[in-house]
Amino acid sequence: MFPTQQLQLCSRDRQPTIQTAPGTDPGPLQVRNMEAQDVDFVAQLLVESFSDKFEHAVGKSRMEGAVQQTTRMLGRSRDVWHRYLIAVYDGRPAGLIVMKFHGDTAEEDFQCGEACSYLGCWGTRGLVCLRCCTSMEDISAGEGYVDRICVDANFRGKGIGKMLLDRADFDARRRGCTAIFLWVKQGNRAVHLYERQGYVITETANGIFRCFMQCGVGSPDWCKMEKQL
Ligand SMILES: CC(C)(COP(=O)(O)OP(=O)(O)OC[C@H]1O[C@@H](n2cnc3c(N)ncnc32)[C@H](O)[C@@H]1OP(=O)(O)O)[C@@H](O)C(=O)NCCC(=O)NCCS
Numbered sequence: 001m002f003p004t005q006q007l008q009l010c011s012r013d014r015q016p017t018i019q020t021a022p023g024t025d026p027g028p029l030q031v032r033n034m035e036a037q038d039v040d041f042v043a044q045l046l047v048e049s050f051s052d053k054f055e056h057a058v059g060k061s062r063m064e065g066a067v068q069q070t071t072r073m074l075g076r077s078r079d080v081w082h083r084y085l086i087a088v089y090d091g092r093p094a095g096l097i098v099m100k101f102h103g104d105t106a107e108e109d110f111q112c113g114e115a116c117s118y119l120g121c122w123g124t125r126g127l128v129c130l131r132c133c134t135s136m137e138d139i140s141a142g143e144g145y146v147d148r149i150c151v152d153a154n155f156r157g158k159g160i161g162k163m164l165l166d167r168a169d170f171d172a173r174r175r176g177c178t179a180i181f182l183w184v185k186q187g188n189r190a191v192h193l194y195e196r197q198g199y200v201i202t203e204t205a206n207g208i209f210r211c212f213m214q215c216g217v218g219s220p221d222w223c224k225m226e227k228q229l
Helices: 036-049 051-058 060-076 078-083 112-134 160-174 190-196 208-217
Strands: 006-009 017-020 029-033 084-089 092-101 143-151 179-185 200-204 222-228
Touching (some): 036 051, 036 084, 036 143, 160 179, 179 190
Antiparallel strands (some): 084 092, 092 143, 200 222
16 A cells, blocks of 8 residues: 555654664564465454453354354455554464554455354344444544554563554554554553553543443443554
8 A cells, every 4th residue: 555664754853764664674573464364363363362352242152153253254354454464473473453544444244144153143143242332433534543453372572562553653654644542441451551652541431332332342441542643
């Protein structure tokens, strides 16, 4: 989409500097766009990393079905792959970040009949509810939205999450965004990471939204964190 890997940063106080896209310098940690070979990894990682949400939605006994359904759905949803960046550590896929920007209306090709075959009627109902709660974000022009970020448990604590967030900042700036935001469950350890990256809490879920999140995701306590770029 953007041919150059470089960004010219300007400010009133500093001379313009050229910054390379995080994850493209030589080294053990690389960040690249999602490809067909990543579909299995992405599906497995999403369900594992957000197992509390998936368990709430489909039930503990259907987690393998959730992985299979996610794999099939993602595999044919090429229109949304551009949102996914994959972190590769020593040649192995290790994490991912999903970014959305204003005007990106592509949707995953979710098929109820297929979901039913993996998750049954009850599990499909839960998944539909979960998808409603996690895909209703309104993204204004000039904002970048971190939809999901996760790192394989075997690779955590090595700076991969930080690198993915740095890359998200870079890509958002390159698109002309002046702010980036995400939603996180209160008490999630990841809040420390976001604060270190410069995010601050700007909103907490309240009213009917809490109720909605409790029902769809299994917890009412969410907060919005934003960073000015
Ligand atoms: C959050 C996450 C992406 C961080 O990736 P990472 O590569 O371990 O991050 P880094 O090595 O750059 O930074 C380490 C920081 O990540 C966070 N972190 C580490 N393990 C975590 C875990 N199991 N769950 C949530 N956050 C975690 C902490 O803030 C940690 O800093 P701390 O040790 O000072 O508390 C990763 O832990 C993860 O996938 N967690 C599960 C999914 C999740 O909660 N995603 C966030 C949804 S909003």
